[in-house]
């Protein structure tokens with residue numbers, strides 16, 4: 651479970667642990683994973699903290715080996731680590747483009763390549779990739795929308811290549827979810843987080859913004875035994891067809 655120190659990743663990690671899985675809580679800073687690990691253990695689950703940079707092949711290889719040694723072969727992978735570097739196209743730097751594409755796409759590629767070896771050997775696996783409604787186009791997010799559309803293409807290809815080994819791959823495309831990532835957008839825009847989320851909720855058919863638990867519910871389904879005939883799909887979890 652990548653990017654699991656906080657936000658959506660922490661909620662999905664807790665849910666997968668409650669479903670009976672031993673969970674590797676992976677994030678850039680191992681110490682930052684402590685709260686997520688502690689919460690899972692307090693609830694009676696099993697978890698370990700793993701510090702790794704998903705953009706670095708060596709770091710990924712070391713992390714996946716460590717997970718296999720400590721928890722057993724990883725057969726479920728959730729590619730959730732992500733960053734934002736928003737700007738209108740004419741102001742977007744090459745570094746901002748590269749950083750976003752690298753964390754989301756190269757990160758998911760490296761993690762999937764490392765974990766599929768274990769999944770193929772086990773003859774069973776689940777991959778869940780975090781896309782976004784931004785994949786459909788989003789002002790100020792040329793880099794992020796390209797990365798999140800890319801996650802959907804990656805997901806479908808993983809489904810096609812790995813299906814014969816009992817591995818499914820699906821994507822979740824959240825709308826606005828209340829986390830540090832979206833809270834920081836409010837800070838940048840100079841409005842309070844409460845104002846930002848209240849305003850965002852007005853555009854959502856069900857009348858509220860999402861919570862990390864909304865995404866954890868979808869991830870739990872995709873990772874379940876019951877979802878074995880569902881693969882290559884993109885599920886928009888956005889309170890409507892498009893948030």
Ligand code: NAP
Nearest residue numbers: 653657658678703704730731732780782824826827829831
């Ligand atoms: P978040 O609170 O910012 O959490 C993302 C986590 O990923 C952070 O702990 C971050 O660590 C970690 N991370 C960043 N770069 C990494 C790297 N190279 N290696 C390992 N970990 C890394 O974000 P969130 O809102 O929970 O979002 C989680 C995912 O859902 C992202 O992929 C995001 O794009 C997607 N999503 C979110 C929303 C939303 O409304 N929140 C909507 C659609 C999609 P640091 O803090 O150390 O950087």
